[in-house]
Amino acid sequence: MKASDLDRFCAGLMPERRTPESVDGIKTGEGAKELRKVGVTWTVTNAVLDKAERLGLDGIVTHEPTFFDHHDSAESRTASETARAKQKRIDELGLVIIRLHDCWDGYPEYGIGDATARVLGWTERLEATDIGRVFRLAETTLADLARDVADKLGCPNPRIFGDPATKISVVGLCWGHTSLGSVVRCTEAGADCVVVGELAEWQGPQYILDSGKTMIYAGHCTTEKKGMETARELLEKNFADVEFIYIDVPEAFGPPVL
Numbered sequence: 001m002k003a004s005d006l007d008r009f010c011a012g013l014m015p016e017r018r019t020p021e022s023v024d025g026i027k028t029g030e031g032a033k034e035l036r037k038v039g040v041t042w043t044v045t046n047a048v049l050d051k052a053e054r055l056g057l058d059g060i061v062t063h064e065p066t067f068f069d070h071h072d073s074a075e076s077r078t079a080s081e082t083a084r085a086k087q088k089r090i091d092e093l094g095l096v097i098i099r100l101h102d103c104w105d106g107y108p109e110y111g112i113g114d115a116t117a118r119v120l121g122w123t124e125r126l127e128a129t130d131i132g133r134v135f136r137l138a139e140t141t142l143a144d145l146a147r148d149v150a151d152k153l154g155c156p157n158p159r160i161f162g163d164p165a166t167k168i169s170v171v172g173l174c175w176g177h178t179s180l181g182s183v184v185r186c187t188e189a190g191a192d193c194v195v196v197g198e199l200a201e202w203q204g205p206q207y208i209l210d211s212g213k214t215m216i217y218a219g220h221c222t223t224e225k226k227g228m229e230t231a232r233e234l235l236e237k238n239f240a241d242v243e244f245i246y247i248d249v250p251e252a253f254g255p256p257v258l
């Protein structure tokens with residue numbers, strides 16, 4: 001399979017999202033390259049490149065960018081010594097990097113939103129959009145919900161906004177880097193609590209507290225990466241002649257120090 005075939009498959013998952021402004025597509029390497037062993041990950045860190053080298057990969061499918069810029073622009077690849085060294089290493093390894101972002105977040109069943117909700121065990125869905133979901137839960141408290149989210153998603157440092165004893169029976173899920181509009185949509189659909197990846201602290205939490213609702217910051221990486229394990233599954237089902245290997249990226253925040 002050529003890299004361009006894999007990219008075409010990714011674009012076909014949600015073709016309405018593959019607009020000229022989309023960040024998806026081949027980011028490094030040639031579309032004509034034959035791929036036999038492909039990594040699937042959340043973002044291409046230097047540790048992911050180490051693993052790619054050890055495993056002898058010839059391509060990587062990633063949800064988030066490689067050069068610390070949403071579009072992986074030409075400027076971003078030379079903007080720092082770190083970015084320049086990364087580009088050089090990728091070129092030396094001959095890796096084709098394909099971004100699967102816009103055509104993946106809202107993809108049914110396997111995509112980020114549905115995969116994350118499934119891991120959380122949230123099944124009674126009240127509302128769904130490309131960028132958010134609302135679910136009914138058995139009644140719990142904010143503190144217990146935060147512990148459960150942390151446990152199931154593997155995030156050691158959830159941050160909560162609101163009284164830990166607040167009763168929660170409807171929850172919103174806005175994975176990754178979300179927007180105020182997505183959070184508002186959840187609260188106005190009845191969510192008592194919105195679990196987000198990340199959102200500006202002056203904005204989302206302040207809206208939540210003024211609204212008498214609650215919020216859990218679970219982290220961008222941890223609210224998205226389960227959906228790249230399922231990306232690996234879907235790709236494996238569709239390309240029998242290619243080996244797809246999931247490469248985990250740990251949450252960037254360090255362990256608690258206090």
Ligand SMILES: [Fe+2]
Pocket residue numbers: 063101105112176224
């Ligand atoms: Fe995402």
Ligand SMILES: [Fe+2]
Pocket residue numbers: 064176177220224
């Ligand atoms: Fe994201």
